[in-house]
Amino acid sequence: MSTPALAGLDAATAATAAAIADPSADLVDVYLAAEAEEAAHAKVFTGPCDPQPSLLAPYLKTAAPEPEMEIKL
Numbered sequence: 422m423s424t425p426a427l428a429g430l431d432a433a434t435a436a437t438a439a440a441i442a443d444p445s446a447d448l449v450d451v452y453l454a455a456e457a458e459e460a461a462h463a464k465v466f467t468g469p470c471d472p473q474p475s476l477l478a479p480y481l482k483t484a485a486p487e488p489e490m491e492i493k494l
Contacts (some may be wrong), residue, residue, distance in 0.1 A: 426435070426464045430462060432460075432461075433461040433462075434458055436457065436458070437458045467481050
């Protein structure tokens with residue numbers, strides 16, 4: 422797996438959005454674009470909640486850790 426897989430996913434997502442926004446596109450066009458996007462998604466995400474971390478590193482933003490919940494009794 423390489424970084425071009427992410428570029429392919431981005432391109433497939435854009436193609437799906439374009440098919441949805443195109444007034445001359447019919448349901449089959451949208452369906453085919455969504456199928457291609459799903460195939461690209463499967464290359465990046467190998468299973469439930471199992472992304473390829475090395476591929477997603479450029480897209481992930483480091484966020485501050487969430488504060489722990491305080492329970493007062």
